[in-house]
Amino acid sequence: MGLLQQLNNRDALSKTARQVADTILADPQAALSLPIAELARRASVSEPSVNRLCRSLGCKGYPDFKVKLSGELSSTQGKVTRNIDFNDSVSEIISKVFDSTHASLTMAQEACDTATLASAISILTNAKAIYFFGHGASGSVALDAQHKFLRFKKPAIAHVDVLNQRIVATGLTKNDVAVFISYTGRTHSVIDAANIASATEASIIGITSLDSPLAKHCDTVLPVGNDEDTDMYTPMTSRIAQLSLIDILVSGVALKMGGAFADHLLHVKASVAETKKPGL
Secondary structure, three states: OOHHHHHHOHHHOOHHHHHHHHHHHHOHHHHOOOOHHHHHHHHOOOHHHHHHHHHHOOOOOHHHHHHHHHHHHOOOOOEOOOOOEOOOOHHHHHHHHHHHHHHHHHHHHHHOOHHHHHHHHHHHHHOOEEEEEOOHHHHHHHHHHHHHHOOOOOOEEEEOOHHHHHHHHHOOOOOEEEEEEEOOOOOHHHHHHHHHHHOOOOEEEEEEOOOOOOHHHOOEEEOOOOOOOOOOOOOOHHHHHHHHHHHHHHHHHHHHHOHHHHHHHHHHHHHHHOOOOOOO
16 A cells, blocks of 8 residues: 555544644655655644654654655656756756755665674775675776775775676675665675675675575675665765765775874875865
């Protein structure tokens, strides 16, 4: 049963929940842009009451509810992303992009497993070399990861070319870490490279969906909580969530390396500063 059907099933809702449901049903599309505080105010209820209704509908919370409602309201035609229509105004685009991104980051944070992330950070800290693999939007995430991990005193290389990925995957050693990035985990070339890499002694980390084909070839899986349909729409929020996960890994490795890395980082910043004009 869809969210709108559940909201219309008044007999199954408490009096407070019905007030929230009525406010949403009055204009579901407009409700997507409302912060939880504003929705609660319009429904004359508390913010916890809104969250309780969302959870009773099978959502993790209000941000998750907005994402799922957005998907339900959307059709496959006339969309740039799941939320944005071709006839939207600039102000509507601004609101929808930021709301969707905020919801995506909240879901990604809720999906984080501290123990798994700590393990991945230790693996990356101890690696002699790190290789990132990705295509398309995930390829840009791999390149961002390379840019950030280059600050550590170890090789960090992103591979977005299919042939290069297979060649590099074949030559990995026990001192290497391979990080495969794919939101869906169904990209054939990335799966193939991960399969090749899994036959080596390298540590394999996947930033992908938990039960995806790619995940089956990874020793450690870091799922990104997000339900963006990248098959149908232009990927936006899934990429932002992946980038945030990369930032967590970089920060964790930096802290693991301690004072020695802090001194090295000062040298890196000094060398980069020479490429910029002095500030005013």
